[in-house]
Amino acid sequence: MAKSNYVPLFETKQVKGRLLFRCIAASIFLGICFIVMYRVMFFPVGGKAERWTWIGLFLSELWFCFYWFLTTVSRWNSVYRLPYIQRLSQRFEKELPGIDIFVCTTDPLIEPPSMVVNTVLSVMAYDYPPEKLSIYLSDDGGSDLTFYAMLEAANFSKTWLPFCKKFRVEPTSPEAYFRTASEPLSDAVNVKDWLSVKKLYEETIMRIETSIKLNRIPNHIHKQHKEFREWDFVLSKHDHQTILQILIDGRDSNAVDIEGNPLPTLVYLAREKRPQHHHHFKAGSMNALIRVSSRISNGPIILNVDCDMYSNNSKAIKYSLCLFMDEKKGDEIAYIQFLQSFDNLTKNEIYASSFRVLQQLELHGLDAIGGPCYNGSGCFHRREALCGKKYEKNYKVDWKKVSDTKADESASFLEETCKVLASCTFEHNTTWGKEMGLIYGFLVEDIITGLNIQCKGWKSMYLSPERDGFLGVAPITLLQTLVQHKRWMDGHLQVFLSRYCPLLYGYKKIPLKLRLAYCPYNLWAANCLATLYIVVVPCLCLLKGISLFPKISSPWVFPFAYVAFVHRAYSLNEFLWCGGTFRGWCNDQRMWLFNRTTAYFFALFETILKLLGYSQLNFVVTAKVADKEALKRYDGELIEFGATSPMFDILATLAMLNLFGTFGALKKVILDVDEDLQVLDKFGLQILLCFVFVTINLPVYQALFFRNDNGKMPSSVTYKSIIFAMLACTATMY
Numbered sequence: 001m002a003k004s005n006y007v008p009l010f011e012t013k014q015v016k017g018r019l020l021f022r023c024i025a026a027s028i029f030l031g032i033c034f035i036v037m038y039r040v041m042f043f044p045v046g047g048k049a050e051r052w053t054w055i056g057l058f059l060s061e062l063w064f065c066f067y068w069f070l071t072t073v074s075r076w077n078s079v080y081r082l083p084y085i086q087r088l089s090q091r092f093e094k095e096l097p098g099i100d101i102f103v104c105t106t107d108p109l110i111e112p113p114s115m116v117v118n119t120v121l122s123v124m125a126y127d128y129p130p131e132k133l134s135i136y137l138s139d140d141g142g143s144d145l146t147f148y149a150m151l152e153a154a155n156f157s158k159t160w161l162p163f164c165k166k167f168r169v170e171p172t173s174p175e176a177y178f179r180t181a182s183e184p185l186s187d188a189v190n191v192k193d194w195l196s197v198k199k200l201y202e203e204t205i206m207r208i209e210t211s212i213k214l215n216r217i218p219n220h221i222h223k224q225h226k227e228f229r230e231w232d233f234v235l236s237k238h239d240h241q242t243i244l245q246i247l248i249d250g251r252d253s254n255a256v257d258i259e260g261n262p263l264p265t266l267v268y269l270a271r272e273k274r275p276q277h278h279h280h281f282k283a284g285s286m287n288a289l290i291r292v293s294s295r296i297s298n299g300p301i302i303l304n305v306d307c308d309m310y311s312n313n314s315k316a317i318k319y320s321l322c323l324f325m326d327e328k329k330g331d332e333i334a335y336i337q338f339l340q341s342f343d344n345l346t347k348n349e350i351y352a353s354s355f356r357v358l359q360q361l362e363l364h365g366l367d368a369i370g371g372p373c374y375n376g377s378g379c380f381h382r383r384e385a386l387c388g389k390k391y392e393k394n395y396k397v398d399w400k401k402v403s404d405t406k407a408d409e410s411a412s413f414l415e416e417t418c419k420v421l422a423s424c425t426f427e428h429n430t431t432w433g434k435e436m437g438l439i440y441g442f443l444v445e446d447i448i449t450g451l452n453i454q455c456k457g458w459k460s461m462y463l464s465p466e467r468d469g470f471l472g473v474a475p476i477t478l479l480q481t482l483v484q485h486k487r488w489m490d491g492h493l494q495v496f497l498s499r500y501c502p503l504l505y506g507y508k509k510i511p512l513k514l515r516l517a518y519c520p521y522n523l524w525a526a527n528c529l530a531t532l533y534i535v536v537v538p539c540l541c542l543l544k545g546i547s548l549f550p551k552i553s554s555p556w557v558f559p560f561a562y563v564a565f566v567h568r569a570y571s572l573n574e575f576l577w578c579g580g581t582f583r584g585w586c587n588d589q590r591m592w593l594f595n596r597t598t599a600y601f602f603a604l605f606e607t608i609l610k611l612l613g614y615s616q617l618n619f620v621v622t623a624k625v626a627d628k629e630a631l632k633r634y635d636g637e638l639i640e641f642g643a644t645s646p647m648f649d650i651l652a653t654l655a656m657l658n659l660f661g662t663f664g665a666l667k668k669v670i671l672d673v674d675e676d677l678q679v680l681d682k683f684g685l686q687i688l689l690c691f692v693f694v695t696i697n698l699p700v701y702q703a704l705f706f707r708n709d710n711g712k713m714p715s716s717v718t719y720k721s722i723i724f725a726m727l728a729c730t731a732t733m734y
């Protein structure tokens, strides 16, 4: 195509409202300067305790300022991308590249195969030529139950794909579709058709769920498929040979749906596992998939989704290709991350799991300065970049050439010869996990891999189409949420303290702004110290009578009030702008506190232990299921405690501490007759701070003292927290 009549496949637009953001940021900065001045000028000359608590508070405040600066850098600019599918179709209809889709699952008990099947079906039904689609499931659980579910999926896809086309189904996950859609009323034939597919789906899921309940494959099915014999050699989840099955061979002319259209390729892989070899969690399974797929379909673009994240927008592949295939800007893109949304959020999101502002604002900010991070699920990769290729100037892809690279051996031959690619020893003495594929040794393999790719000169981009590209499952209980956060924060801090630390590793490779923008995430865990200080010390000082903030009557109160108020008000505004509710924002603030005082604290500890060699990498997979009652409470937006965990001990103790602090202060004001309001004047801000924490903790008190359901705080936690908090108060007062 001639350069002169080049029409871009996508456009980049600036996010509006940046000027307001910058003005507010500047005013907050001014406020911070005054706070620092106050801390220096009014440094207490009196007692030792006064001095040290002052220094501690000052350090915490400096930390928060530094952190605020980092987040401000990443938001300074913000862009979004607007793809034009029409133009893509006109220009490239014949040359569309092959797409390999990787779905990862690891445990049939906490990641139900019926869910995996829905995810797989949803990506099989993309609006894309089926002969160019290949779907690979990595089953790290090595479970015949998951394999059986995939057999059922392969079978049901023959009906589901034509059905999706006929009724323009969206989303293409049958579970999600039938949950929300109602039957088409227009004509009788259609209704019959629609209902029969629904019934077929329900029967399929029923069979899968029965096998799960029995915890084995029913005999008659076992006999039908010789593939199950593979499981005779499986010793356990951690000890088995590679199992590789091409369930649908897209090249086979007999692989057609009920209307005779070709089907996408579908492959099941359980890589070899042996107890003496580390399997590197999801990174290991992705790398095995990269190699196996390179022999079977070798699509130049790879999409990665977790088993709990179904495709919600059948145009997503085409959207991403608009970016990859753009003649001017496409060749430098290594990966395109989609916004991640969640399917099971309640209106006010008690666990703040949607990451609304991060997803809808911050990642757009990163996109403006070099590219978003790779967030694991819902991400399209250029195979070459994922395999370690460096970006070279003037690198150009000839889509015509790469679009036709399928193997021509038979399926059974491929199955046999590819097994070795997924064996435990294949990676020995290679650069897999270091330079090639996803990087090993980190709990956030996605982030580190994305960063490494960017450091090789590639760009990444972010897409957030109006209709969400992917919908996942957010944790359903508080403990699950905290454990997930702990893993992430642990992983991030590990990145920061490793040789991959963005500040150093990215030097001269990625823009300074992008290096700084990675830091707020990397340093998430480090927030816990300053947060714990702010939660504990001002409250104890209140009981002891040490004043840490300016008097209410002094003008110095103004910068504190201004920074706190404007910063939070702006955050609320952002949250609402991103489609959240006021109560959702309050919950978000609560989770901010909960996470920083518990999960982040533990993450910090783990990371340090790991650095010292006392602890090992442990990927705790998030459960995607919960019992019925817990689910009901989740839907009613009641926080689920109901378990013993040191995290809850800390949460409850801190809540009690602030309650005692507030009571103590009230006693002073009311009972000790504060006539000329001296106490209020001197301790006003401190009392207010305690009071804010008490308000945030209201659901904790409720769970400690007033709830009767199974989600309440266990009584042992109640006793412990009261004792600990009383001890702390007594120790400070005397």
Ligand SMILES: O=c1ccn([C@@H]2O[C@H](COP(=O)(O)OP(=O)(O)O[C@H]3O[C@H](CO)[C@@H](O)[C@H](O)[C@H]3O)[C@@H](O)[C@H]2O)c(=O)[nH]1
Binding pocket: 104, 105, 106, 107, 111, 138, 140, 280, 281, 282, 285, 305, 306, 307, 308, 375, 376, 377, 443, 444, 445, 446, 484, 487, 488, 491, 619, 620, 621, 622, 623
């Ligand atoms: O040994 C393992 C462990 C996990 N997984 C898969 O990894 C995915 C993510 O696990 P999950 O417990 O759901 O973690 P999340 O915290 O929800 O996942 C986010 O964070 C992870 C890093 O912490 C990334 O790996 C994920 O892609 C990202 O979506 C799931 O599909 C698992 O089946 C494996 O394949 N093998």
Ligand SMILES: [Mn+2]
Binding pocket: 306, 308, 472, 473, 622
């Ligand atoms: Mn997940």
